[in-house]
Amino acid sequence: xxxxxxPWVTRAPHLSRIEDKHVAAFERLLGPSGVxxxxxxxxxxxxxxxxxxxxxxxxxxxxxxxxxVSAVMRSCSEGKLAVCPQGGNTGLVGGSVPVFDxxxxxxxxxxxxxxxxPVGGNVWCEAGCVLEAVNTHLEKFGLMMPYDLGAKGSxxxxxxxxxxxxxxxxxxxxxxxxxxxGVQAVLANGDILDCMSGHRKDNTGYHLRQLFLxxxxxxxxxxxxxxxxxxxxTSVSLxxxxxxxxxxxxxxxxxxxxxxxxxxxxxxxxxDTCMDAVANxxxxxxxxxxxxxxxxxxxxxxxxxxxxxxxxxxxQELLACGDVEDGTxxxxxxxMNALWQIRERxxxxxxxxxxxxxxxxxxxxxxxxxxxxxxRNRLRGVKAAKTVSGFGHVGDGNxxxxxxxxxxxxxxxxxxxxxxxxxxxxxxxxxxxxHGIGFKKAKFxxxxxxxxxxxxxxxxxxxxxxDPNGILNPYKVLPPA
Ligand code: FAD
Numbered sequence: 001x002x003x004x005x006x007p008w009v010t011r012a013p014h015l016s017r018i019e020d021k022h023v024a025a026f027e028r029l030l031g032p033s034g035v036x037x038x039x040x041x042x043x044x045x046x047x048x049x050x051x052x053x054x055x056x057x058x059x060x061x062x063x064x065x066x067x068x069v070s071a072v073m074r075s076c077s078e079g080k081l082a083v084c085p086q087g088g089n090t091g092l093v094g095g096s097v098p099v100f101d102x103x104x105x106x107x108x109x110x111x112x113x114x115x116x117x118p119v120g121g122n123v124w125c126e127a128g129c130v131l132e133a134v135n136t137h138l139e140k141f142g143l144m145m146p147y148d149l150g151a152k153g154s155x156x157x158x159x160x161x162x163x164x165x166x167x168x169x170x171x172x173x174x175x176x177x178x179x180x181x182g183v184q185a186v187l188a189n190g191d192i193l194d195c196m197s198g199h200r201k202d203n204t205g206y207h208l209r210q211l212f213l214x215x216x217x218x219x220x221x222x223x224x225x226x227x228x229x230x231x232x233x234t235s236v237s238l239x240x241x242x243x244x245x246x247x248x249x250x251x252x253x254x255x256x257x258x259x260x261x262x263x264x265x266x267x268x269x270x271x272d273t274c275m276d277a278v279a280n281x282x283x284x285x286x287x288x289x290x291x292x293x294x295x296x297x298x299x300x301x302x303x304x305x306x307x308x309x310x311x312x313x314x315x316q317e318l319l320a321c322g323d324v325e326d327g328t329x330x331x332x333x334x335x336m337n338a339l340w341q342i343r344e345r346x347x348x349x350x351x352x353x354x355x356x357x358x359x360x361x362x363x364x365x366x367x368x369x370x371x372x373x374x375x376r377n378r379l380r381g382v383k384a385a386k387t388v389s390g391f392g393h394v395g396d397g398n399x400x401x402x403x404x405x406x407x408x409x410x411x412x413x414x415x416x417x418x419x420x421x422x423x424x425x426x427x428x429x430x431x432x433x434x435h436g437i438g439f440k441k442a443k444f445x446x447x448x449x450x451x452x453x454x455x456x457x458x459x460x461x462x463x464x465x466x467d468p469n470g471i472l473n474p475y476k477v478l479p480p481a
Contacts, residue, residue, distance in 0.1 A: 050356060050358065056100055066224070070190045076103065076188075082101075085222075087159025088130065091438060099475040122226055122228055123226070123229055131156065162214070162217055165434060172264060180213055180228075182209055187466060188471055217473040218463060250394075271292065355408045359399075361429050379415055384412055385412050445478060
């Protein structure tokens with residue numbers, strides 16, 4: 001249980017405990033199928049994807065409409081019952097599961113794609129829509145979602161908005177800060193805030209939709225979103241490169257920006273430990289011989305000739321300067337998919353046989369991989385630590401640092417935290433690039449929030465104004481007072 005593993009967190013005494021009368025009231029609101037109380041069914045909602053935290057919720061609510069969410073929140077607000085909103089439960093910082101007995105509010109049944117505007121290039125959808133399903137629907141209109149994650153088959157648009165998800169193509173299409181055009185949210189008191197007009201430009205007062213971006217369920221329940229969608233590319237190429245030195249990864253990144261220019265859609269890196277993990281644990285075939293680093297460089301374009309010419313020029317330059325040892329290029333969907341699988345399933349491979357300590361850091365490029373060496377040295381004598389590895393969105397300066405162990409080990413935790421956060425701060429980085437703060441990093445927000453003390457007090461003021469009873473995802477994001 002989370003509470004056993006992290007004894008510094010205590011249950012907020014002002015929050016009520018759920019009783020039979022509450023369950024009966026929820027059943028009246030949602031119907032019996034909208035309320036789950038059976039022990040076996042609760043387990044999946046109480047446990048996070050990485051299996052690092054486990055809550056003790058006794059009730060899961062599954063509303064189907066915004067009115068139902070509103071009624072649930074009004075009732076929880078009156079009864080001072082805490083709520084943990086949950087999307088696809090793929091979050092990696094322990095934000096999507098309860099810490100104690102908070103009610104889980106699952107958004108999975110609010111999964112309607114409301115409409116698509118093919119001219120403006122926008123999609124209106126409910127929060128529980130699975131990312132991949134929205135993407136598949138958009139293809140019919142020649143559009144795509146502006147972001148893509150390894151968790152696309154399970155994560156939901158509401159969860160993506162609430163974590164301000166980054167992903168594999170941010171280098172090209174930008175972050176949700178720009179692509180989120182509208183939000184519908186239910187506030188702690190049950191009020192429905194509707195900012196779903198979806199105008200690309202709208203300066204009528206405060207940009208309220210942005211409040212819910214990255215709020216991780218602490219300011220309201222996101223029930224709908226409008227997302228700006230780029231045109232689906234008609235020509236896609238993907239190069240996989242093998243390199244023997246990280247400095248060459250950085251020069252290759254620069255070369256890709258210079259030569260591939262407006263067609264560059266993704267630039268990812270993984271080290272040999274990650275490649276070994278997907279090969280050995282998942283049986284995926286490595287595309288190249290052995291190298292210290294592998295890069296995936298993708299282009300999205302509209303003209304195969306133009307795309308192909310640019311990719312050729314890029315590869316020729318890499319061969320001429322000697323930065324890349326080996327490489328392969330694919331443009332058939334099945335081959336590209338096989339390459340992406342290797343990158344997208346690294347976390348699954350690393351966490352398969354034990355416990356994974358996972359850190360999601362923004363770092364200046366010259367420091368990007370250094371922390372992997374630092375942690376290998378630091379954990380050298382610690383038997384329980386099996387591997388230290390790094391991969392991530394090198395185009396965005398976002399490293400995923402991983403320490404693999406057979407099981408959770410307190411000594412490793414203390415060797416990693418707060419050391420990694422201190423190191424990151426000292427080197428001008430951020431302790432959360434795209435995964436958020438959730439439960440795992442809330443304790444550290446006071447010291448390491450990238451934007452400093454005044455921002456923390458402003459966050460607290462916003463939280464108090466919108467959720468005066470602290471019922472929305474307590475123990476997450478903000479440090480204990
Ligand atoms: P959940 O995990 O269910 O919830 C995440 C947080 O949002 C929680 O705090 C929850 O309370 C809150 N929340 C969820 N839905 C709502 C809602 N409707 N209203 C209010 N609050 C809500 N992340 C990236 O950014 N980039 C990546 O490339 C990436 N790759 C991943 C690859 C894998 C294999 C996995 C497992 C995860 C990856 N992630 C990545 C992390 C995760 O997928 C994202 O954070 C994703 O956006 C979470 O969406 P979700 O629906 O699963 O949300």
